[in-house]
Amino acid sequence: MAPSARTSPGGRHPPPLLDALSDRQLVTEDGRVTSAPDVINLGRTWVELDLSALEANVRDVVSELTPVPLMAVVKANAYGHGALLVARCALAGGASWLATATVGEAAQLRMAGIDAPCLVLGYTPPEHALEAVRLQLVVTVFDLAVAAALEGAGARLGTTARAHLKVDTGMTRLGIRPEEVAGFVGATQGMSHLCLEGIYTHLRKGQDLQATSVQLERLQAAFTFAEGAGHCFRLRHAANSAAWNHLPEARLDLVRSGGEILGLSTADGRRRRPVLTFKSTVAQVHTAAPGTFVGYGDSFQTEAPMLVATLPIGYGDGLRRGPVTWDSVLIRGRRHPLVGDVSMDMAMVDVTSDPGIAPGDQVVLLGRQGPDEITVDEIARQLGTINYEVVTGITARVPRLGDHR
Template structure:
């Protein structure tokens, strides 16, 4: 018997969300879903297969190791590493046919040498920093850099891209200025004789707020998983939350008035209280900030987390739930009957964004994949 604590991943929801993105950006724009951080905690391999089946053109990852995982799973589609990696990783990039980000001469030269030694062509995307101040060549240096890279043997420039720091803000002035800088720089690169087919800039918030940023390809991240990381959305679109975190009641105990629950005795019962214990904790990614704050669902009814969340266990007040038993399902976020708890709600309670909530669900929580409402695969980390 597998662990009762699972993250249920609805692959139909991910397919639906991709179809919504495709409808927004139109048929002339390619889609590069971000499947980094193990597919935002959903499982990179299964998410990648799903989005490729639904028409995605490329996959975005953060590390070489993430790219190799996909290659080892027999995924042969284009994969782009979105961050700068080290020169001593160039040989593996060539070996595994992975597209890489270039924004400095050291890595570009190392990749060129690796490609020539292997008798292959390495495909690269040049990163331009238009305001994130995290990674990329400056706009003033971009043309000279692109020309230099284009002359290196064994390299082919496929794309030029940049990233938004604030495309989900209420004031989009800075983002609009970025778009104009990017438009100008990419035009100047092409005017200098460097030919490349793809300009890409739009993340999830930009897909919803800034259609002028679509260019040739978009890179949806959090919205692919049915979530938002901002409340400032100009083009609302139906999305379906793909992850449900659930477990089962493992113990029930009635306590009296004045009895305490958990470490630090932060919950003191003001009535006779039926306490349910569930086998999940902060080691599984259920954040300690949710102690005495978060709701969960039992029989479709919201009940509160009481006491401090432990490493492996959480306590609930189920006094008001009729006919509750050991083994009953508990949903920490997702849908149960008529009840629903969004991941965004949990993120607000934690003081963070939905991205952090889902990417910190631990490896010891099995992912159970669902298609047409039925489990068809379980992956245990």
């Protein structure tokens, strides 16, 4: 790639965005190493991941967990961060397994050449079994029809289909009850192309010692029922980010973690290095006279002269419009309030307090800029939701870039 231009035509100062990024090396989701001009092409609005922080988070978790292996959960595009970037980085940091919610998500990893063991955590319809086995995925089962479809797929492809049995121990979400485990393993005993290698549950409140102990007791009962039916599972797992740290007995043979390695705060109150920054750019600055409408409808009208910056980001990118939206964004290291309703592709900001703000300035919606930081937790509180939903809500059209700082 040609070296990035440091000055704009006419010898003026480089635009701030180019200036800020041109010395940095970034990686796109498809694994290309890129530099600033590409970022500008890609990035009216984009997500930047601090891959060094992500890898360090994974290394720390792996070393604290040793000898128990780590399964990095990268479902829903790695909670909006970019599944390929996160999966590669997690594996580089020492994760042994990956997990997705669907066969389609796992197929995306396989198509990118990622061949690590991968568990599909969610519902797999029987008609997806053949593809799952062809991609050498491990499928969650709780239904004999799916087990039979996996057996059929294994026979057809001349291989063994791998599955983990999901047990519902107190969440009423997915899984069979512990007392149904003996019947399930008994019914699959004749399936010579199916290996029921794992058994697991999900914790509804991993940070809570009492609730989790009850769930672990039920899981233990499920192991006993399976053994009684002559089946011994090689991999037993339960813990997520919120549970493994303060409840060592929940670690068993594998720990599944998503939020913690991504630097999101966990329900038991810990937070590792932050990884994600959600960025946009100032597209235009307007000088608005008193009485000027801003955005759709009549929701906002200026009372005094105002400098209004238009940002090329909207609810089509994950900047929620309602019932409440972000309070403010960072430009030139300071907070500036959003004004008017967020549109699908654009939003407006009152920048009257800094007349120096100009087109091309970088905008931070989540993350640090200068002395200030807008945290995912802060936005979650404001939107009335949890941190996971805020980042998972960043939509598919937003490019994800990895940055080795």
